[in-house]
Structure formats: structure tokens, C-alpha cells
Amino acid sequence: MAILETIGLAKRFGGIVAAADVTLAIEKGARHALIGPNGAGKTTVINLLSGVLEPTAGRILLDGRDITALDSHQRVRLGMARTFQINQLFLDLTPLEAVALAMSERFGLGFDCWRLVGHKGAVADEAAEIVERFHLADVMDERTAILPYGKQRLLEIALAFACRPRVLFLDEPAAGVPQAERHELLATIAALPADVTVLLIEHDMDLVFSFADRISVLVNGALFVDGAPDEVARDPRVKAVYLGEELDA
Amino acid sequence: MTPLAASVAQSLKRRARWSVLEIAFWVAAFASIWLLPQKHLILTETAILALFALSLDLILGYAGIISLGQAAFFGTAGYFAGLVAKYGLINDPVLALVCSGLVAAALGFVTSFLVLRGSDLTRLMVTLGVSLMLGELANRYSDITGGADGLQGVTVAPILGLFAFDMFGHTGYVYCLSVLFVCFLVARRLVYSPFGLSLRAIKGNALRSGAIGIPVNARLVAIYTLSAGFAGMAGALLTQTTAFCSLDVLSLQRSADLLLVLIIGGTGYLYGGLIGAVIYKFMQDWIATLTPQYWQFWIGLLLVVIVLVGRDRMAAWHEAARAALARFFTRALAWRRRPALGGAAPDGR
Numbered sequence: 125m126a127i128l129e130t131i132g133l134a135k136r137f138g139g140i141v142a143a144a145d146v147t148l149a150i151e152k153g154a155r156h157a158l159i160g161p162n163g164a165g166k167t168t169v170i171n172l173l174s175g176v177l178e179p180t181a182g183r184i185l186l187d188g189r190d191i192t193a194l195d196s197h198q199r200v201r202l203g204m205a206r207t208f209q210i211n212q213l214f215l216d217l218t219p220l221e222a223v224a225l226a227m228s229e230r231f232g233l234g235f236d237c238w239r240l241v242g243h244k245g246a247v248a249d250e251a252a253e254i255v256e257r258f259h260l261a262d263v264m265d266e267r268t269a270i271l272p273y274g275k276q277r278l279l280e281i282a283l284a285f286a287c288r289p290r291v292l293f294l295d296e297p298a299a300g301v302p303q304a305e306r307h308e309l310l311a312t313i314a315a316l317p318a319d320v321t322v323l324l325i326e327h328d329m330d331l332v333f334s335f336a337d338r339i340s341v342l343v344n345g346a347l348f349v350d351g352a353p354d355e356v357a358r359d360p361r362v363k364a365v366y367l368g369e370e371l372d373a
Numbered sequence: 374m375t376p377l378a379a380s381v382a383q384s385l386k387r388r389a390r391w392s393v394l395e396i397a398f399w400v401a402a403f404a405s406i407w408l409l410p411q412k413h414l415i416l417t418e419t420a421i422l423a424l425f426a427l428s429l430d431l432i433l434g435y436a437g438i439i440s441l442g443q444a445a446f447f448g449t450a451g452y453f454a455g456l457v458a459k460y461g462l463i464n465d466p467v468l469a470l471v472c473s474g475l476v477a478a479a480l481g482f483v484t485s486f487l488v489l490r491g492s493d494l495t496r497l498m499v500t501l502g503v504s505l506m507l508g509e510l511a512n513r514y515s516d517i518t519g520g521a522d523g524l525q526g527v528t529v530a531p532i533l534g535l536f537a538f539d540m541f542g543h544t545g546y547v548y549c550l551s552v553l554f555v556c557f558l559v560a561r562r563l564v565y566s567p568f569g570l571s572l573r574a575i576k577g578n579a580l581r582s583g584a585i586g587i588p589v590n591a592r593l594v595a596i597y598t599l600s601a602g603f604a605g606m607a608g609a610l611l612t613q614t615t616a617f618c619s620l621d622v623l624s625l626q627r628s629a630d631l632l633l634v635l636i637i638g639g640t641g642y643l644y645g646g647l648i649g650a651v652i653y654k655f656m657q658d659w660i661a662t663l664t665p666q667y668w669q670f671w672i673g674l675l676l677v678v679i680v681l682v683g684r685d686r687m688a689a690w691h692e693a694a695r696a697a698l699a700r701f702f703t704r705a706l707a708w709r710r711r712p713a714l715g716g717a718a719p720d721g722r
Binding site: 174175176195196197198200201205206208212213214215216217220221222224225226228229230233234235236237238239240241242245247248249251252253255256261264265283284286287 | 375377378380381382384385386388389562563565566567568569570571573574577578580581582583584585586587588589592595
């Protein structure tokens with residue numbers, strides 16, 4: 125059963141078509157990858173799904189409910205969270221503060237202006253879990269701005285995960301991470317709980333094919349091919365427009 | 374509980390701990406009641422300015438909303454406090470103060486929707502515009518406000534029916550300092566709460582704030598409203614302690630000076646407005662005795678120096694001074710304890 129569906133989703137910026145008639149179904153618990161050449165509109169799709177952009181046309185359904193008109197923060201409440209291709213972190217907060225903040229919001233404490241962050245024991249307990257899962261325990265009291273890039277990338281996912289999403293969008297989580305810090309990140313992504321549905325955008329084909337159980341290929345804003353990894357890998361059209369490019373490189 | 378969960382809980386709790394310097398600051402502030410009786414008039418003005426600056430710090434230092442219109446709330450509540458006292462509508466000053474704050478907060482709530490969108494520049498213009506409009510309204514309806522002559526005939530009843538305001542400002546200072554302290558405590562609770570943390574997140578990255586479930590606009594409306602309430606209480610205090618209110622409470626000069634005070638003291642750590650107010654008022658007082666007409670020259674120079682030296686370098690100096698003071702206090706304490714502990718005392722570090 126599909127947990128998340130888009131029907132004829134489109135986004136135009138003036139005359140430029142960033143996404144055209146994208147109809148996509150993401151199965152519950154799936155490891156779904158969205159791939160495509162640069163400028164294909166992958167991030168636009170995530171921006172539409174997470175509510176950062178308003179679609180020009182089309183609808184988005186979560187569990188069959190139309191969420192097209194909802195704001196970002198309302199979608200988070202309903203169980204969708206995302207990471208960003210370019211880090212969007214709170215540079216002046218510590219990782220622990222940021223995680224505890226996301227936690228507090230999830231527990232509905234966001235308007236509590238009297239008690240301390242972490243006053244509710246569950247906030248501290250779950251924050252500890254997240255900090256541990258994402259290998260941030262040793263840097264949890266540092267300012268985010270001074271963390272190594274690999275740790276910032278982990279925090280990027282940790283913040284989304286702290287919202288306890290049912291659907292998690294990962295926008296190029298491994299982009300730019302140096303080889304030495306890469307393993308920790310990939311292992312963490314592989315270890316995400318099975319009940320969380322993941323939509324992954326990634327250029328690294330090794331990661332895509334080892335992680336995904338379904339792949340959608342986006343070209344020029346439109347859905348090109350959609351299928352199991354081996355089907356997609358065999359598809360000559362995909363090789364032509366996308367994988368060929370990669371192999372040549 | 375795992376060891377990590379325990380250290381996480383510890384770390385979260387530690388954020389809001391009172392430091393020695395903070396305690397020293399408030400001890401000194403309250404000690405001035407007895408130690409500086411001849412300075413109570415200027416200290417009253419300082420406490421009012423400090424509360425006003427605290428209100429700006431809440432929106433600028435924490436939520437990142439820059440404003441050139443805090444005087445709108447200061448002045449509106451100032452007139453409100455004056456009018457209710459003049460016509461005997463609310464006789465108890467404390468009740469009148471709270472009501473004035475609520476009136477300003479209501480005005481803040483209504484105008485908050487104007488600052489939700491846009492850049493710093495549009496926010497500056499919108500807040501400035503609102504305060505200019507209110508200033509001219511007060512000028513136009515001079516039958517109510519007294520216009521350019523100011524609001525005459527305000528008599529403020531004794532606080533709680535017990536403490537009458539005196540011409541030396543003794544009662545006024547204790548009153549203003551107490552209100553400042555209470556408001557400061559509220560602000561301090563707030564900034565370490567989930568709400569306060571979400572404001573810092575919004576200031577840092579509004580896009581990501583929405584993406585972790587923070588309703589950004591609702592938070593900005595809330596803090597803008599509260600800030601207006603604090604600014605209003607400062608305005609009401611000025612009216613109550615001077616038994617007078619004139620058009621300059623709504624002036625651009627007042628909002629601009631406020632920004633100056635907060636920048637001198639530094640934003641985003643709550644004490645900036647307080648320290649800035651002390652520096653500003655006492656510099657004004659001291660320089661004005663040397664060159665009565667041109668004292669703002671020196672304030673201007675200070676501002677230029679602050680900007681040139683740069684916030685980062687000043688923060689580094691501040692950190693160094695803080696560390697040195699903390700070392701001094703720890704040493705002093707260790708030295709005091711040493712005889713009791715005998716030879717087993719640590720070396721004072």
C-alpha cells in the first residue's frame with residue numbers, strides 16, 4: 125500500500141519547468157531512490173513534497189489524505205521529515221540543543237516558555253538515543269558551526285529523524301563527505317529502522333543500488349522510468365540518458 | 374537510565390544555571406539602592422531603559438526581528454498609564470502597569486503580522502512606519518494627549534497604597550528595579566525553555582525550523598507580542614515615575630537610541646540591554662557634565678569604535694574577562710576555604 129502519492133505534480137518557475145506531471149507512489153516501508161541527471165528536478169520534487177515549494181498543479185496524498193495545502197511544519201506533525209542537500213543547520217546551537225528542540229516540538233512543548241528544555245524526561249532520553257544513533261555523542265555540546273563536515277551531515281539526518289517521521293526524505297545525504305567520514309554516514313543510513321519509509325536522492329550509484337528496493341528516474345522534470353533496481357539497471361533508455369553519463373565519467 | 378541519557382539530561386540542565394557573574398550583577402544592582410542613594414534619579418532612568426532594551430533583545434537578539442519602532446509600544450503604554458492615573462480610572466500603580474503592558478501587547482499582537490514577511494530592511498521600515506503613525510496620532514489628538522505640551526496633571530497614587538513616590542526617586546528606583554528584575558526573570562525562563570530555543574532556531578535558520586515542525590509565524594507573533602508588552606511596561610514606568618508623558622515617548626529618536634543601547638551592550642544574552650543601558654546613561658551623565666551640548670558626539674564615536682572593532686573580537690575580550698573573573702572568584706573562594714581544609718586543600722585552581 126502506498127503511504128505517499130503524488131498525482132500530476134508540477135512546478136513551473138516562470139517559463140522553466142522544474143517538475144512536470146510527476147505521478148509517483150511510495151510504498152510503506154520502501155527504500156525508494158529518486159535519481160536523474162543534474163537539473164532533472166529531484167530536489168524540486170522533495171521541496172514540493174516537504175512543503176518548501178507550492179506546486180503549480182497536482183496533489184500530494186499522505187495515507188490517502190490530501191496534504192497539498194499544508195505548511196512544512198504541519199507536514200512534519202503528520203510524519204514527514206526531510207534533510208537538505210546543502211546543510212541547513214542551526215549553527216549557533218549545539219547538536220544536542222537542536223535535537224532536543226526537534227524532540228520538544230514533537231512532544232507538543234513548543235509553546236512552553238516556562239520550563240527548561242528537557243524538563244520532560246522523555247525529551248532527554250530520546251535525545252540521547254538520537255545522539256548515539258547518529259554518532260554525535262562526542263560532539264553534542266560543541267557549537268554546530270565548528271563541527272567537521274561529516275558530523276554536520278550526520279546531524280542533518282539526525283534532526284529529521286528526531287521528528288520521528290514515517291516518511292523520511294534524504295536529499296543527497298552523502299554529498300561532499302570525505303572518504304574517511306563516509307563509512308560512518310552510510311552505515312547510519314543503512315541502519316535506519318525498517319518501518320520508516322525512505323525516499324533517497326543520490327548521485328552515488330553504489331549507494332543507490334545497495335540501498336534502494338525501488339528506483340524512479342527523473343529526466344527534465346518528468347518521471348522517466350520507475351521500477352525495481354535490476355529493471356532500471358537493465359533499461360537501455362536509462363543507460364542512455366543517465367547511467368551512460370556516469371560510466372563515461 | 375543509560376550513562377549517555379544521564380549526561381544529556383545534565384547537559385540540558387546546565388544551560389540555564391546561574392553563573393557567579395549573573396548573581397554578582399544583581400547583587401550590585403540591588404545594593405545600589407543603599408549604596409548610591411544620590412544617584413537614584415538617573416538609576417531609575419537606567420532601569421527603565423534597561424527594561425526597554427530587554428524588550429528589544431527578545432525580538433532582535435533571540436528571534437532576529439530588527440525594529441525601529443519599539444517606541445510605539447513604549448509610548449502607547451506611557452500615555453495609557455498617564456491617562457488612567459490622571460482620570461483616576463486605575464489607581465493602583467502596579468495594576469495600572471500591568472494593564473499598560475497588556476495594552477501594548479495587544480498593539481504588538483495586531484502589528485506583529487506586518488513583520489512576519491520580508492527582509493531586515495522591510496521590517497525596519499514597517500516598524501518605523503507604525504511608530505511614526507502613532508506619534509502623529511498623539512500629536513493630532515492633543516485634547517487627549519496634551520499634544521506638544523505633554524500630558525499634564527498626572528498624579529500617581531502610592532504603590533500598593535503604602536509607598537508614595539518622592540522627588541529624590543527613592544521609591545521610584547526600588548519600584549523600577551523590582552519590575553525590571555521580575556521581567557528579567559520571566560525573560561530568562563523563557564529563553565531557556567523550548568519556546569526560547571525555537572526562537573534562536575528561527576533566527577538561525579527559518580527554513581530548517583519549519584522542516585523540524587516549528588510553526589515559525591506563530592512563534593514570531595508570540596514573541597513580538599510579549600516584547601511589546603515589556604516595552605509597554607517600560608513606558609508606563611517612565612510615566613509613573615515622572616508623573617508626566619510627552620510626545621517624545623513615541624519618537625524615532627527613542628527607538629534609535631534603544632537600538633544603540635542594545636548594540637553597545639550586545640544582543641542575544643539578555644544582559645546586553647541592561648549593561649548597554651548602564652553604559653549609555655552614565656556616559657550621557659558624565660560626558661554631559663563636561664560638554665553639555667555635544668555629548669552625543671562621544672556616543673557616536675563609541676558606536677563607530679564598536680562597529681570597527683567588531684562583535685567577534687569584543688566577544689573574545691568578553692570571554693577572556695569572564696574567564697579571568699571566574700578564576701579570580703574560584704581562587705578567592707578556595708583561599709577562604711583553605712584554613713578549614715588544612716593541608717589537604719587543592720592548590721586553588
